[in-house]
Amino acid sequence: MSDGHSGAAPHASRKGYLIGFALSVVLTAVPFWLVMTGVLGSVQGTAAAIVALAFVQIMVHTLFFLHVNAKSEGGWVLLTLIFTAVIVAIVVSGSLWIMYHLNSNMMPMTDMQ
Numbered sequence: 141m142s143d144g145h146s147g148a149a150p151h152a153s154r155k156g157y158l159i160g161f162a163l164s165v166v167l168t169a170v171p172f173w174l175v176m177t178g179v180l181g182s183v184q185g186t187a188a189a190i191v192a193l194a195f196v197q198i199m200v201h202t203l204f205f206l207h208v209n210a211k212s213e214g215g216w217v218l219l220t221l222i223f224t225a226v227i228v229a230i231v232v233s234g235s236l237w238i239m240y241h242l243n244s245n246m247m248p249m250t251d252m253q
Contacts, residue, residue, distance in 0.1 A: 160204025
């Protein structure tokens with residue numbers, strides 16, 4: 141008798157969810173601590189650390205809670221995630237590039253008076 145889960149990737153255990161939760165809490169608390177204490181000294185260093193920890197947290201959520209890996213659905217879920225990430229990266233970098241060039245090519249407000 142089939143239970144409807146044949147061929148599907150195994151579901152995560154309670155241990156996996158607890159590990160993911162603990163990592164998520166740590167990856168949320170560390171950036172908060174960095175900002176509140178100013179331990180890195182520079183705003184740029186703190187911002188870079190927060191962005192890096194955000195990417196790590198995205199990976200933790202993807203692996204532990206969304207169960208996206210190379211085995212799920214024959215790899216199509218992972219391929220879809222990669223395609224989506226590439227499209228989002230193109231849109232974000234293109235938008236930043238356009239805004240930078242628009243800002244650098246704008247006439248200063250002092251010339252209009």
